[in-house]
Amino acid sequence: MSGPQVALVTGSTWGLGLAIVQALCQGFKWDVYLSAWDVQRGAVVVEDLQREGLKPRLLQLDITDLANILAAWQHFMKEYGGMDVLINNTRIAPRSPAEMTSQRRS
Incomplete structure (x- = not known):
């Protein structure tokens, strides 16, 4: 791939994912994407990192949504011709107490 x-x-x-983003932003002149299924939460975290002088980019990504995954893939293919590094730090977990309760019963 050419380009950044x-x-x-x-x-x-x-947690660990945030620490990895911080380290990549500090150590490399790469385009580093912080992903979040909750884009508002992600925007707050990006703003906090920008106040520290870091420059992460935000990508809305819900790994349980195939259409969202494909849109992310298309973004990286269009903008970069692919991806150099993927660090998969996501776990699939309930997003609410109600989901936690229903999952325990099944």
Whole structure:
């Protein structure tokens, strides 16, 4: 691929994923994407990182939604011709207490 190198970190609005985004932004001159299924939460995290002088990019990504995954793939193919690094830090978990309760029963 020519052009800038690009990395995507899934599950990166907190914890280990966020730390990886911070390290990539600090250590490389890459386009680093922070992904979030909740785009509002992701925007807040990106703003916090920008106040630290970092420049992550935000990608709305819900790994349980095939159409959303395909849209992300198309974005990276169009903009970069692919992806250099993918760090999959996402786990599939309930998003609400109600979902947690229903999953425990099944």
